Every structure is written in structure tokens, then in C-alpha cells.
Amino acid sequence: MPELPDVQVMKEVFDRCALNSRIDDLEVVNAKVLRGVDEKKLKESLRGKTFVESVRRGKYILAGLDTGQALVFHFGMTGYFHQRNGEPDKYRCISFVFENKPSLEYVSIRLLGGVSLSGSVNGFINEKKLGPDALSCTQQEFESRLSAGSGSVKSALMDQEKISGLGNIYADEILYQAHIHPLTPLSSLGEKQLKSLHRTMHRVLDVAIRHHANPAEMPGGYLLTHRKKGEKCPRCDGEVKKINVSGRSSYYCESCQKKVQ
DNA sequence: TTATATGTTCTTGT
């Protein structure tokens, strides 16, 4: 679930539920999600403190504390925030208890996500070598970062050091909207195609966020709801094919995304 | 019961 648009929606939840309210306590239900920090240190660093800002960079949420430190959330394949208004979420891993708001739970079902503590918001970004955020990446940055590599265009879109925020589903969607085959080598993309790819990336992400990253709400003509072998392409009635690209399933329409060598 | 799954990171291979 969580790619850039989903994480953007989660940031909005975080801001509403956690910003500018004193953290009274936190409950660590499953310490497996703690990365590079133990429960004791985490509690010491958070109790009595306040989240004063939040930044989304790619698929990460960086929550800045009034101490200057930042708590970093990543959601893996199955993570989300849940505001507790009744029963706790069955898969909650960490619960933040606030002075004057309901608790916020960090949930990770398959435990592939993680929470870590960083010296500062920017420190984390540099350490991870995260590329520019897909939503704010300029056309120039996009072109120079993508024209450098040599693999397939899809692998490059998913490489967080090149551009951060895209995952398997949105990489497929962007290529579909741009009429580009996922296995097209980067080296064969011309300037015109890179420009179009950049424009398409912005448009797809923008539409996804406006529809709360919910595929069911999104307009027709998107591959998102047709990720199944043998489905009809929502644009040209061609057949949706499934192939493997860098170990992940890729869906594309064989008649409107022609392969270029 | 088995195959598949949106994530990152470590390992392997070219």
C-alpha cells in the first residue's frame, strides 16, 4: 500500500493527530520495528517532548521534535497510522500517548516497516542518500538523474537514490500513462520522452493524492484497478500482461506500451 | 495448501 501518495495521506493523519501536543508516554508493543534505537532510549527521547513539524521525503515521514531530533517512520509494505478512538489496532507496534488528544498508533502488519531516531531531519536524508522527492523533483533533476543509469526505466523509477517516493504500483502506472514499456532501457529514452515521463509522473501523483491515494476513487483510464493478467486495458482494449522486472511483478498493456530497444 | 504481495537491504553476479 504505502507509496508516495499513501504516505502523503498518512502525513496528513500524523499532522492532525500528533503535531504540537505534548507526548505523555509511549507504549512499545512490538520492538521489532525499532531500527537502531532501543525502547529505553526511545522513551527517554520522546517523553515530555513535542512534535513541532513533519516532512515527507519519498516514502518516509520525518517528524521533527522540539529538541531538534527527528523520529523517522517508514511503512514497509503494510504499515499505517491509526488514531485510537476505541479499540486498539490489532497490529499496532507503537502507541503514542498525548496530553490532550487520542493516542496515535503506528501499525505494521508484516513488520517490514521501521521507526528510527535521527539527529535531525536533514541528517537522515543525507545519510540515506535519498534522491529528490518525486513530487517536487524538477525536470532538470529528473533528466540528469535518469539519463545516467543503464538498466530498465522501471528499475530506475523505483530506485530511491535516484528519485524517492515511487514503488512498484505507481512506477507501473506512470509508465502506462506515458506509453512506455517497463523494460525500455534508460539509454534509449530521448530527451522528449524523459520530459514526458517527468510530466506524467507529476500528473499521476497529483491525481492520486487528490483522491486520497484510493484507487477506487480515481478516474477511469488508470491501470491501477486493472492489475491482473488478461484484463482489458482501460484505454485501448488491448490485453494487460504481467512480466517480471527486477524481481517485481510489472503490469502493462501490450498494445499501447510498445517495447523499444 | 500454495502462490502472491505495495517495502528495503543484503548478497550475488556481471
Place this chain on the structure above:
DNA sequence: TACAAGAACATATA
């Protein structure tokens, strides 16, 4: 050595 592709990770769902 550098880059790119593949395996592993944990667990729910179809």
C-alpha cells in the same frame, strides 16, 4: 570496483 538483479525478511489473503 561499480552497478544491476535477485533473495530474504514476516505474515495476511486469495
